[in-house]
Amino acid sequence: MDNIRAVAGIVIKELYRRKDFYVLFILTILICLVMASVHIFNDAKIVRYLKELCLLLVWISSLVIAITTTARQIPVERENRTLFPLLAKPLTRTELLLGKFLGCWIACGLALLCFYTFFGLLAASREHHWPLINYLQAGGLHWLMLGVVIAATLLGSLVFAAPSSNATIAFVVVTGILLLGRHLNKVALTLPEPRRSILYSAYYALPHLELFDVRDLIIHDWPPIAWGVCGIVTLYAAAYAALFLIAACLVFRRRALN
């Protein structure tokens, strides 16, 4: 476990020493501030649209950070040959992968914390209240979703040679699942066999990332979700992340590095 934490520490250090996160954070802040200065229908109290747009930006930014950070981990280590002195030490490949996963996930969690804190402050300045439980649930589930995305991207980084192709594919797949995932079963009903079965299989096999999208809790000030439901969704995320990580470990375990 100590080796996993050591590798994770390096990933986090890399994220905060690179400029990517700061650029995205500053861009998000600027866009949110510009939007916050606009009074929709000349009514300062209407903040729902502002919250919706700002949260969408936060989601996009967090996905960009998660996917780009994870996609480059193993390929860049190979390209820069930093992987070799590292694996020449008593560190297993599984520990390396788990460390990379943990590091990316924690780093994204820290980035989310910054984004949600800023967003919360901005929204509270207009609404004069801050539903903390809603923020915790929305942010927490968002973070869990990023865990699944990071595990899948890590697997992709071992399958696809270039980080750019892996990042592009991961971004398209994640966006596709988020936008269309919930409708696949309805589309399947309209198709003849065997396409119907294939689409149904995809519907059940794909991780339903849209389950983690509870932005409406914040946007519409809905009552919080039951904690039991949150627990089940957490297990769902853990199962998918574990599945992707096990697959990644199996792919990486016997791979020749030269």
Added chain:
Amino acid sequence: MSTQILEREKSEVASSRTREPRRDEGTNCPDPASKSLAGCMGYPQSAAVIEIKDLRVVYRGKGTGQPDRTAVNGLSLSVQPGEVFGFLGPNGAGKTTTMNVLLGFVNATSGEARLFGTDVREPIARQRIGYLPELTYYYRFLSAEELLRFYARIFRIPRPETERRIDEVLKLVELEHARRRLIRTYSKGMQQRVGLAQALINNPDLLIFDEPTSGLDPVGRMKVREIIQRLKNEGKTVFFSSHELGEVETVCDRVAILHQGELKVEGRIADLVRQHQLNLEQIFLKVIGYV
């Protein structure tokens, strides 16, 4: 285990007659009572530090129609404790592949390779080795000090010991003045010295260097040679590949010459020179069929 420790200690006493004692032998051992190398970490006792038997590595051809390529074919050799072993051969001879097998990067198609008597596929086999790859870039966003602290953590070296080791190795490679600077600001020679420092952080018993002086200026080469000489005096085992035959002649006890994946010549340099009535460079050229 106690019998093993006793036997190992006996052999160490014997070998100490031919080498200077190490200052801090066994300090990485988690069990302070077990100062002997074999006892430390529960490694099985083995006379040879590196043992390769009938090693064969075949790379599968990528894509249709590409033939398989035999990188190493039936290689057998052993390296004894305290030896500086030069692993020579022209480009593509299979030196780096052999090193990659020893380090667990590549799996052998057949045969076996052991470090300190432990199968190279076991991560614990790498606890007592230091590895310096040819041309490596270390994490450029870290300082030398941070990099060494990270690697020391992987070796599970206790914190106070880590700080002491960092001071020692940075002093040895003459990078004390730049210890807090980010590696991205280092010159190539400095990066190579950071590589040496990381290879030494765990006070290893075996050092594997893949062309350690490649791309260095004459001063850098001299410094690396001095460090290898110093490690030799400390009784470390050094296994290194190089194209610099003069350097090999200066520091190595024994050499092996590999050509097209096969071991062509192995022995003490003095013996080889006497046997062939040629210098090392001429022997090398003869073995690879150049002359």
